[in-house]
Amino acid sequence: MxxxxxxxxxxxxxxxxxxxxxxxxxxxxxxxxxxxxxxxxxxxxxxxxxxxxxxxxxxxxxxxxxxxxxxxxxxxxxxxxxxxxxxxxxxxxxxxxxxxxxxxxxxxxxxxxxxxxxxxxxxxxxxxxxxxxxxxxxxxxxxxxxxxxxxxxAAPDYLRDSRTASSERAGAIAELTDAHATTLESILAITRSRQTTAEDARRAVTELASAAMVELRAVTDRDRQLAEEPVGRAFARLKEDLRPLARFGGPEVQFIEPPVDGRALPGEVAHAGRAIVRGTVLALVEQSAIGRVRVQWDCDGSNLLIGIRDDGPGELSADTPSVQQLGARVTALRGSLNVQATPGWGSELQVTLPLDPPPVSQTRAGAASALTDREWSVAELAASGARNRAIAQVLTISENTVKFHIANVLRKVGVASRVELAAALASGR
Known part of the structure; x- marks a missing residue:
């Protein structure tokens, strides 16, 4: 050393x-x-x-x-x-x-x-x-x-930032495409030059245009590799994550495979989907008499659809602390979470996660652009109807800290109540 x-x-x-x-x-x-x-x-x-x-x-x-x-x-x-x-x-x-x-x-x-x-x-x-x-x-x-x-x-702040970055990255790729298009148009102008022979101009243009196209394809292909995960591979990683549960005497986990030709998942959606399923399965097995859990993924072209069902006592609800934590991840990606429980028959969670981020103009560029990451998390949970105690549990902060953030959020967004806050955030989506 x-x-x-x-x-x-x-x-x-x-x-x-x-x-x-x-x-x-x-x-x-x-x-x-x-x-x-x-x-x-x-x-x-x-x-x-x-x-x-x-x-x-x-x-x-x-x-x-x-x-x-x-x-x-x-x-x-x-x-x-x-x-x-x-x-x-x-x-x-x-x-x-x-x-x-x-x-x-x-x-x-x-x-x-x-x-x-x-x-x-x-x-x-x-x-x-x-x-x-x-x-x-x-x-x-x-x-x-x-x-x-x-x-x-898949913490909510990470998911939200990744979704924002996806929008920014799409814009950067569009700018790169425009730049190459302009370059190619300029190169093609060489063919009209009277200072070079037609043969020399064609050769130069062909070489430069080919190099530009190769570079463009390389950048877009690399970006796609970083940004997306095939739905089949994402689901296979999920099964691997849950394998230890069965190995150590947990309930039987049944997997309903997604379509093999389904649309590739944005990385943040794949991470969130796996984290949500893991968290839900762990929440389910905390109940007594759980023998089987069924996990299903599907894709309708615009959303990742997650369905999780158990055969237990049906005690899970939206107010269960572990479900509230899952809800924070879903909210971060502008998704929806529905919990249904039938006493004696089991519980079922249905999650919808949009694959595409909202346009940049519809994200923080609106009234909430001045919010910090923490304030944004508090604002979304408050707008979804969560009370201070639930927000504190989800974000692992005190209720007094939640009250402090709520006051700042209302002031920055320019509204007087949580109802007005929900409307302001909804109009900015």
Whole structure:
């Protein structure tokens, strides 16, 4: 361990605790702060396919974090070997990693990079001084695992941000398409030039147009890979998630497979769908005398339709705390949740999750644009009819904090009551 990192062992542990409590929106900044005493750097960039909405998480120099592209990070990942775990007796005690260079934000820069077991990539630009490979690699494995866990739990704030990012990404792709169309039109103008022969002009145009089309297809294909998950694969991952339940004596779980040719699911919808089913099954098995749970996914082209039914006592309701927590995820994606229970016959939950995000003009660009992430969560739950105690339970905050947020929300949106708030948010959807 180098001299700088050895001086801060307790601070590093406290830093990890801070990172673990950070949302995915702030995890890059928290990790950069923790690593700064270990190795100074101009920017920290995380690239993880676990996060479909925002696969890049960045902190540091705006010129770098605003310009870094997925294509550049893909190139770095291809040449970064997976980290090999070593014991305390293996290798050099310092295990110094020497910087290399790569194109980041359009310029060749010194970098160091680590590839976690999850496949997530960490890049530090312009590192200063010796770089402790083993220390930072071990910290990165912990952070990468935390990112994957946060995605798997599908917290409402994460789902909402991913849905917003999906809209932004669609706009970026549209802009890229327009840019290439303009470029191709300009290239075609070469054929009308009197300064080149017809043969030379055709050759130049063909080469440039072909290169532009290849680049365009590569960007759109890569974006689709990051943004979508085939419905069959998403359902297979769900079955794998629930397998331990049956293994340890839980109820029998029956799966009704979705159509194999169903529309691919946006990543945030796939994550939410799995988290909702897992949470619902766990809520159901808390009841007595549950012998069987049936899980069904379907897709009508516009929505993911989830149906979950048990054969238990029929005690589940919308007021059950675990169901309220599930409702927060559904609300974050503008979906609907319906609970029906028949005493002695069982409970059934029906969830509808829209596959497409609302237009950007219909999201926070409206009256609620000034709300923070937490205020937005409180506002949506309040608008759905949840009372302060239920909101506090869902968001794991105190009722006094809920009251504080409600007051701020009403003031910022410019309404006087929860009824008016619900109307304002509905008109902005």
């Amino acid at each position: 180098n001299q700088r990192s050895d001086a801060y062992p307790i601070e590093l542990l406290h830093g990890l605790a801070t990172i673990a409590s950070s949302s995915l929106l702030r995890i890059a900044g928290a990790f950069s702060t923790v690593l700064e005493p270990v190795v100074a750097h101009s920017a920290l960039v995380i690239f993880t396919e676990d996060c479909t909405g925002r696969p890049k998480k960045k902190a540091g120099d705006p010129a770098i974090i605003d310009g870094v592209t997925i294509a550049e990070l893909d190139d770095v990942r291809r040449v970064t070997p997976p980290r090999r775990h070593t014991t305390a007796h293996e290798g050099s005690p310092t295990s110094v990693l020497l910087p290399t260079t790569a194109v980041i934000a359009g310029a060749e820069r010194p970098i160091v990079a680590w590839l976690a077991e999850t496949g997530a990539l960490l890049v530090l630009t312009d590192p200063q001084g010796p770089v402790d490979d083993r220390l930072i690699g071990a910290l990165w494995e912990i952070v990468a695992a935390d990112i994957r866990q946060q995605v798997a739990t």
